[in-house]
Amino acid sequence: MHSEFDLIARYFTPATPDPESGVVMGVGDDCALLAPTPGRRLAVSVDTSVCGVHFPPDAPPEAVGHRALAVSLSDLAAMGARARWCFMSLSLDESEDAWLEGFSRGFLTLCEATGTRLAGGDITRGELAIGVTVMGEVAPEAAMTRGGGRPGDLVAVTGALGGGAGGLAAWQAGERDPVHPLLQRYLTPRPRLAAGEALAGLATAAVDISDGLLADLGHILEHSGGGAHLEPETLPLAEGLVAALGEEGARQAALTGGDDYELLVCLPAEELDEARRRLAALELPLTVVGRLTRAPGVSGVPAAQRTGWQHFRGAPPGGTS
């Protein structure tokens, strides 16, 4: 096994000091030294992806690297924050060069695509797991939280739903075609960072859909109070989902499947046009799926659709900040 330092030097481009990236001192000292933008809040989230709990042991290494970072960046997106820096803790039982090469390519390619600098990390011996800390910046008044939703607000989602669950089902059924649209949704989700920034200031509340639409809407309601009425027939379904799971299964995957990493936002009806205009520039649809209500609870969803989708994760659901 290579030493930690060899591995870092070999597979992870050390962040060299670079004024533009805000990295004053990167990998190689006791700490990374960062220069936060004056006047901004720092949004921070940590998520751990454990092999066999959060991703299948035989998942392509590139997807594992991409996904471990994507799920954390998705939390920044839900706050409306701009991604700045990340730190990675890799726990490895053995270091195979081919695996590490793919893993680091997946991780670093998403770093580059999202303007996130890998500013540090550590590598330890242990069962395969990836801990990622992401840090972003957001103007104090623009941060979207879970607690700002108000009765009458529209409930809307970016993109399409059910792809995470549908992709996992396809994977478990033996599908391995890397360009299969559902597999792509599951293995290499795209964190909606640009959409989060675009919606900040319009949306009253936001959350990313990691545990499933119903569960994540529940987080909003818990913090905002009140309830919601959903219209499940309006849910935007991921490409190929109905073909794979049937109409009923597709709807259920979209409601409860999780691992979609789309944004669920609440916003006043009069902001809808502007929100859609901004997302159109990103070629991303924004679909109204319901409305917040004064009455608690979620109406409009048949009881049979509320539970039952098994997705690939351990008993405790994934990370909170």
Add this chain to the structure above:
Amino acid sequence: MHSEFDLIARYFTPATPDPESGVVMGVGDDCALLAPTPGRRLAVSVDTSVCGVHFPPDAPPEAVGHRALAVSLSDLAAMGARARWCFMSLSLDESEDAWLEGFSRGFLTLCEATGTRLAGGDITRGELAIGVTVMGEVAPEAAMTRGGGRPGDLVAVTGALGGGAGGLAAWQAGERDPVHPLLQRYLTPRPRLAAGEALAGLATAAVDISDGLLADLGHILEHSGGGAHLEPETLPLAEGLVAALGEEGARQAALTGGDDYELLVCLPAEELDEARRRLAALELPLTVVGRLTRAPGVSGVPAAQRTGWQHFRGAPPGGTS
């Protein structure tokens, strides 16, 4: 097994918004929102402690919690940064209430003692491991790095050395008395945060002693250039170390043992009195153990003393930032 949310609510006091702590939004939203101090650099370090690699499986849970945070805070100390926030990723194969209760007490007591706010984290299912991200702040001109040492600078260490290795040896020999001085040094090291802040501006370079004096001095030389002459007979030895390991073993533990989490600093001779005065206020000695030289390499240490101490950790040494 409790859900992640139960566990967090039960054992880890969620960081509530608190202007003084800089936590605008804590556990419970997608991200923590923090308010960095204008004009400061952000010092960030991540470290993972894996059961059976970085601590013995039967270590007291309180010590495991303390230690996992302490080793990360020690990196902030080495930069001269003031600790502000931390994030904890706990991976657990099973949650025993008694273990979690002790673990969280050890972790949170050190948070409180060092002014560090636990601002978020996640809990996942997996083999026992603790990932900690610590964030501190330091004035741009005060940050101590590994690269500022100059030929002629004194090499000095805080506190006493060899306690980490001596304590591990005692633990492995079956010692379990919680007030045994060497065990305490090994199980619950005190990160030298106040000393780091006090020395910032005086020291030209600093590192914390986690891998052993010789290895960590090597990191300084790698970044600062040049070499060092050490006087091993001047090394301050931890209480009880000679009695436990004999004169020769004690000296070797102090040179190569690691896990001491003292600071090694380089500073011009004319700053020594002021540095000692500042540390005296913390009741912490500062001992000169050598000097930086223009010639590369380390002189003064017999070859037999350079290697050989086996300490409890995996093949790749512990975290870098």
